[in-house]
Amino acid sequence: AQSVTQLDSQVPVFEEAPVELRCNYSSSVSVYLFWYVQYPNQGLQLLLKYLSGSTLVKGINGFEAEFNKSQTSFHLRKPSVHISDTAEYFCAVTNPTTGTASKLTFGTGTRLQVTL
Amino acid sequence: GAGVSQSPSNKVTEKGKDVELRCDPISGHTALYWYRQSLGQGLEFLIYFQGNSAPDKSGLPSDRFSAERTGGSVSTLTIQRTQQEDSAVYLCASRRSPSGGYGYTFGSGTRLTVV
Numbered sequence: 001a002q003s004v005t006q007l008d009s010q011v012p013v014f015e016e017a018p019v020e021l022r023c024n025y026s027s028s029v030s031v032y033l034f035w036y037v038q039y040p041n042q043g044l045q046l047l048l049k050y051l052s053g054s055t056l057v058k059g060i061n062g063f064e065a066e067f068n069k070s071q072t073s074f075h076l077r078k079p080s081v082h083i084s085d086t087a088e089y090f091c092a093v094t095n096p097t098t099g100t101a102s103k104l105t106f107g108t109g110t111r112l113q114v115t116l
Numbered sequence: 117g118a119g120v121s122q123s124p125s126n127k128v129t130e131k132g133k134d135v136e137l138r139c140d141p142i143s144g145h146t147a148l149y150w151y152r153q154s155l156g157q158g159l160e161f162l163i164y165f166q167g168n169s170a171p172d173k174s175g176l177p178s179d180r181f182s183a184e185r186t187g188g189s190v191s192t193l194t195i196q197r198t199q200q201e202d203s204a205v206y207l208c209a210s211r212r213s214p215s216g217g218y219g220y221t222f223g224s225g226t227r228l229t230v231v
Binding site for chain 1: 120147149151156157158159161164172175207209211219220222223224225
């Protein structure tokens with residue numbers, strides 16, 4: 001079984017400040033990792049994903065995340081946030097296989113609130 | 117279509133009534149998933165369809181929930197005798213490949229309110 005922990009339910013930050021949203025996972029096998037963003041009344045949009053290779057992954061809207069296998073983490077970062085980044089962010093994990101195990105397991109989400 | 121389409125976008129129903137939620141995946145996507153998003157609960161896996169294989173129903177919370185996928189395309193999630201705890205946003209996602217590496221495309225969801 002696999003699980004995802006997002007310890008911060010809410011992260012307030014001022015505009016143009018850096019931000020880090022934390023994600024830790026638990027899995028007995030190799031993983032694929034994802035970050036999704038959900039704007040109000042919308043579905044989930046993929047920000048970035050780690051499948052293999054370089055542990056530093058760059059995504060859309062200036063976000064990046066680093067896969068750390070020893071710490072089982074996949075924290076999301078942005079050096080300078082904008083008001084428009086205010087949204088709910090979800091970390092998710094799946095296994096590189098077919099069938100049932102390919103379903104995504106999500107964390108409970110982190111609400112990023114950017115203010116002036 | 118260009119994206120995953122879900123209907124209705126909002127549904128208010130009385131406790132005890134049955135509801136049907138529809139998902140129209142991206143053409144050619146063989147895998148289809150239903151998730152439930154409850155306030156403060158994150159996203160909970162409900163059911164998974166892959167091609168013509170038997171669906172994985174392991175996430176359905178009770179026998180009041182069922183889903184089908186006709187012709188490998190459109191899927192319908194049915195909730196019978198709705199209860200207030202069924203109130204949530206129901207999200208559908210589809211994926212092109214049977215492997216786990218490719219992106220999942222989510223619909224905008226159906227917000228179900230049981231009164």
